[in-house]
Amino acid sequence: MRLDRFLSEATELTRSQAKRALKLREVSVDDVVVRDGASQVSDTQTVRWQGEVLERIGWRYLMLHKPVGVECSLRPTHHPSVLDLIDIPQLDRLHPVGRLDVETSGLLLISDDGKWTHRVTSPNRACVKRYRATLAEPISDKDAERIARRFEAGLTLQGEDRLTRPATFERISEREVLIGVTEGRYHQVRRMMTAVECPLVQLHREAIGPLELDPDLEPGECRYLRPEEVAAF
Structure with a gap:
């Protein structure tokens, strides 16, 4: 990995700030000052900035219990962003999956690993x-x-010509x-319910694939995914 990229991923420095730190001789690799950001560094080498040993932040995978009233957009317009609920370094690298x-609550995955997101x-x-x-109204077994x-x-959803893919609908109670x-x-989901004239008043996502929302997470709380949860996808 290039040294300037390593610096930007292991610190709060931007790429331009990392290059400036290099020019000011603030960075060393294995105790040797390095000024060239294009220099390659390996996982076995020790990189220091202003004397402090740095560790690159790897890919991160989080589960968030999204509450109602926050946007998944990275540039929210009328409501807070989901990233405002997370307190970890380098938030700007993260994105909702x-x-x-x-108005929908429930399981939201967040990561900085683009391939995993895909x-x-x-x-x-x-x-x-x-x-x-x-x-909004009770539903009978027959209607369900x-x-x-x-x-x-x-x-066929309003404004679209292409049919939705096969989906499931299961009545739990009235x-x-x-x-x-x-x-x-x-x-x-809301548009599908409108299409079948079955209005809803609340929508909550419980699971994505094999991963279910952790019942211990309160609205607004998050945790890192366990290795086996990441691997499930």
């Missing part, structure tokens, strides 16, 4: 996202079966259902 709208979000991988919806058939066959989708279209 998929999105939840402002594996989770790519429609070709058919990763099921499971939602629990609270309905009818909606389940329509979800399985695919729906006012609660579970919905499973493998896509991530704009406000997809």
Whole structure:
């Protein structure tokens, strides 16, 4: 890895600040001052900045219990960003893995590993996202079966010509259902429920693929994924 990149990933320095630190002879590799940012460093070498040993921050994978009222955008417009809920170094490297709208709560994954993000979000991988919806009106078993058939066959959403991929719809009680989708279209679940004339009042994502929201996480809390959870995707 280039030394200037190592510095920017192991500290809060920007690339330009890292280059300045090099010019000021503040950086050493194995106790030898190095001024060339293009110099290559390996994992076995010791890099110091202003005498402090640096360690590169590796890929990070987090699970967040997203509350209602925060945006998944990195440039929020009317509400706080989900990144405002996280207190770890180099937040600017992180990005949400998929999105939840402002009024939807539940499981949100966050990472700085672009390849891993693609594996989770790519429609070709058919990763099921499971939602629990609270309905505005009670639903009967008969109506639930009818909606389940329509979800399985695919729906045409307003403003689109392409059918949704097969999805699942399961009645839990008169006012609660579970919905499973493998896509991530704009406000997809809410628009699907509108298409079948079954308005909802609350939407909460419980799981993404094999990973379920940790019940110990309160809204707004997050934790790092365990190695086996990262590998599950």
